[in-house]
Each structure stands twice: as structure tokens, then as C-alpha cells.
Amino acid sequence: MLESHHHSDSSPVRSRRHLQADCENCFGLCCVSLPFAASVDFAVDKNAGQPCQHLQPDFRCGVHNKLRPLGFRGCTVYDCFGAGQQVSQITFEGRDWRAYPESAKMMYEVFPVMWQIHELLWYLNEALTLEPAREIWGDLESALAETEHLTQLTPDSIIQLDVAAHRAKVNILLLRTSELVREDARRKIQTPQGRKTKSFDRGADLIAAKLKGADLRGANLRGAYLIAADLRGADLRGADLIGADLRDTDLRGANLMDSIFLTQAQVNAAKGDAATKLPSLLVHPEHWLASSK
Template sequence: MLESHYHSDSSSVKSPRHLQADCENCFGLCCTALPFAASVDFAVDKPAGQPCHHLQSDFRCGVHNNLRPLGFRGCTVYDCFGAGQQVSQVTYGGRDWRAHPESAKQMYEVFPVMWQLHELLWYLNEALTLEPAREIRDELELALAETEHLTQLTPDSLVQLDVAAHRAKVNILLLRTSELVREEAKLKYKQSQGRPKKGIGRGADLIAAKLKGANLSGANLRGAYLIAADLREADLRGADLIGADLRDTDLRGANLSHSIFLTQAQVNAAKGDAATQLPLSLIHPAHWPSSGK
């Protein structure tokens, strides 16, 4: 059950549809515009602006159902926050880069900018559902409207946009939201959960850390390195996970039901099971086991 103590109402927790990837209405931009290097996440190298050799003429992935076995785990983790269909159908009005090759280079430059704007929209929409942030609601709504406006700019304007400056401005509000939520979480959860772990904080190096069953409620884990950390059965309610690296983090049985600023991409990169509790806006990845055993 969602606790109204943290969210204004359960219906508002679901992420807006335009912030969910709709590959049917995208021109395969993540498979084309972005580079990847041969690694544990990708089987081959691919430079930016070059279509993946698995991309079909209809802009669909030819190996979508076998990405992990074929060595393309990174593709199953990535989430564009709906930027792909925005660029394809709105910014370029349905004119794809194959039929209009003269627009390809610019479209590939616009896509990462739109991705950053849509990521901010994700965080701002979530912040507006968090009851402890009600005192800055007007500022959050203003930032949301401004960011939405930026997503409607022309391709030329988007390429010239100082998106880093806009992110920095929005981040001030997200930081304030985090402080308000975490302050309340510490009061709500830690009284009965024992003492919090030491050495936990923003940008902390927690690679392979042994944190099974840890009380991390209300923790500031912004940008923390949690790669391959053991967080089984840990309490992460009210923890700020914006930008935390959760690659291969073991979240089996962990409670992230009221974690804030967690994204589907982070969840996809982690290891979990049916007992892992997630915020209502996120789903258990298909590659997670369907039982807690």
C-alpha cells in the first residue's frame, strides 16, 4: 500500500505517458544516435550516428527478444524517458532520418538534449507527488512548465540550448525536495529500524559494499557508487537515489517502495526479485526472477 504520508495520492504516482518510451513512434534514435563500446554491456563497438547493425528498416530491433544472450545487456537497461518519440514525432514532425538524410546529423544532436529535458521532467513530476515538498510546490510547477516549454523548441534552438544551465537550476529544487523528504523519512522510519549505517552519503564509494539488511531510510545516496553492492533486504524508504550507480546491485528483498528519484534504467541495471519493493511508477524488469527463491 502507498502511504499518503509521502505521496499526495496514488493516482498521481504513475509516470506521465509521454515520459515512457514508445518505441513504436521512435526512429530508433537510441540505436543510432548514441555510441557504445564493446564491454560487458555491449558485444561490439558502435560510434555515435551509426545505426546498430541489428536495427531493421522499420526502426525496430531485430534481436529484441535475445539482447541479453547476445551480449547487449546495455540495451535492456537504457531508458530514454520518452525523448525518442518526442524528437521523432514532435520536433521533426514524423520526418525520419532515412527518408530525410539531410536531417540525420542534427536529429542525432537533438536527441541527447531532449533526453536530458525528459529526465528532468521525470524528476519534477515525481517531486510534485511528494507531500513533504508541498511548501515548494509552486516553484516545482514553474520549473516543470519551463522544462515542458523547452521540449517544444525547434531543432535549431534545441541544439543551441544550454541544457547544463537549466539542469543546474532545476537541481536546486530537486535538492530541496530531497532534503524535505529525507528529513521526514528519518523521523518516520529510523525510530524503529535501528541505527543507520555510517559512511553513507552523496557520491559515496560503496562498490561491493556489504549492506545486507542495512537501515538506509532517508539516506542521501545521490551519485553513490553501489556497483555490485549487497543491499538484500535493506530499507531504502525515503532514500534519494538520483544518479546512483546500481549496476549489478543486489536488491533482492529490499524495500525501495518510497525511495525517491529512482528510474527504471537504474532498476533494470540492478538485480532483484519478486520480493523487491519498488515505487508504483516502476516495474520489475523481465530479467528478474519471478519468485523470491
Template sequence: MSENLEYPGPLQGGNRLHLQADCENCFGLCCAALPFAASVDFAIDKDAGQPCPNLQSDFRCGVHKNLRQLGFRGCTVYDCFGAGQKVSQVTYRGRDWRQAPESAQQMFEVLPIMRHLHELLWYLTEALTLQPARSIRGELSSALGETERLTHLSPDSLLELNVAAHRADVNALLLQTSELVRTEARRQQKNPPKRQKAYGRGADLIGAKLRGADLRAANLRGAYLIAADLREADLRAADLIGADFRDADLRGANLTGSIFLTQAQLNAAKGDPNTKLPPLLTHPAHW
């Protein structure tokens, strides 16, 4: 492991608690709207719009405590970024799809759109806390405000929204943020690696042997880290947006200061109490 470093701290703000799932205020939307196929992640097939047989009348999961044991690992990985309660309580004003079955299909189609927007809110809110990105804080704030505005559109307007175009605009700002943060982190490294491999977006690192690797400030955007050995790896200030951590071994890894990491990515990985995480993210129960 590398020496302890103090990467640039956060700016004021950055509250992302409302971007965490609140199942108590959701109508079990992910359990009804989303499809899944029998696999290592799901014990059964389920079509989109078909409520899961484990969904109870109060919109709670009847087997929540035993999902992994019963073959529903995929459910423990999914994270809606708070989109479920937003659609339930704001977009549809607390009227659920059982009370108003005529709105069920539309509600189910709105959920993934809202999730995309809430995921962008998660990244933008984080970007605004990063000191090296202060030079573009105005642009980030504007993008955050516009994205939040879009989440309050009517169901019909949400369905007509070009989410891909908006995501591309936001991603350009997130790329700038990443470059600023990683450049500053490299500048502050007291003992930078002499040769750090440039992985780049979408790098194929499936099953890679990276135990103890110095990956500080690495660009791992969209990297395929499925079943990679990242035990005791140093991932501080690494850009992890969209990285696939399914079954990656993060035991003892240091992810403090990494950027654009999500709870869903951690839920898909393996780790232990020695895995160091950024604020707001937690060690999954199955670790």
C-alpha cells in the same frame, strides 16, 4: 528489516506515462545516434550516428528478445524517458532520418539533449507528488513548465540550449525536495536507527556489504553502488537520484517510497519478485 511505515503520500497528479519510452513511435534513435564500445555491455563497437546492424527497416530491433544472450546488455538498461518519441513525432513532426537523410546528424545530436530534459521532467513530476515538498510546489511547477517548454524548441534552438545551466537550477529544487522528504520521513520513524552512517553525494559503496541495512531516508545521491549487496535493505524515502546500481543485488529490498529512482537504474541491477518498487516502475524481465 525495519517495521512497516507509512511515509507521506502523493499529492494529486504525477502522471509520468508520457515519460516512458514508446518505441513504436520512435525512429530507432537510440540504435543509431548513440555510440558504444565492445565490452561486457555490448558485443560490438558502434560509432555515434552509425545505425546498429540489428536495426531493421521498420526501426525495430531484430534481436530484441535476445539482447542479453547476444551480448547487448547495455541496450536493456538504457531508457530515453520518452525523448525518442518526442524527437521523432514532435521535434521532427514524424519525418524520419531515412526519409530526410540531410537531417539525420542533427536529429542524432538533438536526442541526448531531449533526453536530459525529459529526465528532469521525470524528477520534477515526481517531486510535485510528494507531500513534504508542498511548500515549494509553486517553484517546482514553474520549473516543470519551463522544462516542458524547452522540449518544444526547434532543433536549432535545442542545440544552442545550455542544458547544464538549466539542470543546475532544477537540481537546486530537487535538493530542497529531498531534504524535505527525508526530514519528514525521519520524523515519522517509530524506531529510527540509533546511528545511520551519513553517506552523502557520490559515496563509494562499490561492493559494499549492506544486506538488511536500514537505509531509510538516506542520502545516496550519485552513490556508487556497483555490485553492492543490498539484499533485504530498507531504502524507503532514500534519495537515489543518479545512484549507480550496476549489478547491485536488490533481492528482497524495499524501495517503496524511495525518491528519484528510475527504470534504467533498476534495469542495471539484480532483483527478484520480492523487491518492492515505487509506482510506475516495474521488475525488469531479466530479474
């Protein structure tokens, strides 16, 4: 059996709760700063910096419970990794863009950058819960401290950041973490003699792939295109899913309990049910539960 490698008592990591969206403490930034185009995910066009037509004066969504039927599926998939409350309450010290319109443009520009930083924080914090990566915990801690420092910069400094360069540096550590975790996962797998687990190249084209019941323990699915793939009942423990495109991927009954670098946004984009097993910090989306009733 593949054992859990998450949440070791000796892990130096803190909670990732602050990297989960807290809409009560955000000024509706994802509903204002981000653009979207009429498509399967959005019913209308919206420019960056233009408030969504459904955004209320209290920064809440007026149609939150009807987003999918109204054609706003994209909104139910998005996750800001806590960047919204960080920009609203810390970077701009609780001054909202309606009351302080002179800071609105800057706030809209800072938010997407902060989102990228917080995404890296999510991955780094997770890496520090993974026992097989213990040998590089020190390097991960340093990268985490450097990344957290970026979140405390002034709005002007945040906009000037070369996030791509920082991401590339962090990704070297995340890739090493993945190798260590997947190697450990494969070592613990009891498979019949001569049988190998599936392996894929980064960014593998697995669109509509038939992988029902597949043994994907310890698989490298970094950046894989799994759009509309059939993964019902598949075993993805120890698999690396960083950047994998899970739009309409069928995860009903799949086991992702110890998969790594999976995000809530990826889960939200997929199809699943109550039998789908997720990592502890991720939740079953409401539309999963609604469709399984």
C-alpha cells in the same frame, strides 16, 4: 512505520506516462544516434549516427529477445524517458531519418539533448507528487513549465541549449525536495533509542558494500557508487537515489517503494527478483524475472 508520501490527492502533478519510452512511436533513435564501445555491455563498437546492425527497416530491434545472451546488456539497461517519441513525432513532426536523410544528422544531435531535458521532467514531476515538498510545489511548477517549454523548441534551438546550466538550476530544487522528504521519512521511523539510520556523503563509494538488511530509510544516496553492493532485504523507503550507480547492485527482496528519484534505467542495471518492491511507475525488468525462475 514509514508511511507513503506519494500521489497525494491534492498534488498538482500530471501523469508521467509520457516520460516512459514508447518505441512504437520512435525512429530507433537510441539505436542510431548513440555510440557504444565493445565492453561488458556491448558486443561490438558503434559510432554515433551509425545504425546498429540489428536495427530493422521498421525501426525495431531484430534481436530484442536475445540482447543479453548476444552481449548487448547495455541495451536492456537504457531508458530514454520518452525523448525518443518526442523527437520523432513532435520535434521532427513524424519525418524519419530514412525518408528524410537531410535531417538525420540534426535529429541525432537533438536526441541526446532531449533525453537530458526529459530526465529533468521525470524528476520534477516526481517531486510534485511528494507531500513533504508541498512548500516548494510552486517553485517546482515553475521549473517544470520552463523545462517543458524547452521540449517544444526547434531543432536548432534545442542544440544550442545550455542544458548543464538549466540542470544546475533545477537541481537546487530537487536537492531541497530531497531534504524535505528524507527529513519527513526519518521523523516517521520508529527506531530503538540511540539508534541512527545510516548517512552517506554525496557520491559515497559503496562499491561491493555489504548492506544486506540495512535500514536505509531516509538515506542520502545521491550519486552513490553502489556497484555490486549487497542490498538484499534492505529498507530504502524515503531514500534519495538520484544518480546512484546501481550496476549489478543486489536488490533481491529490498524495499524501494517510497525511495525517490529512482529511474527505470537504474533498476534495469541492478539485480533483483519478484520480492523486490519498486515505486509504482517502475517495473521489474524481464531479466530479473528470468533469473529468478
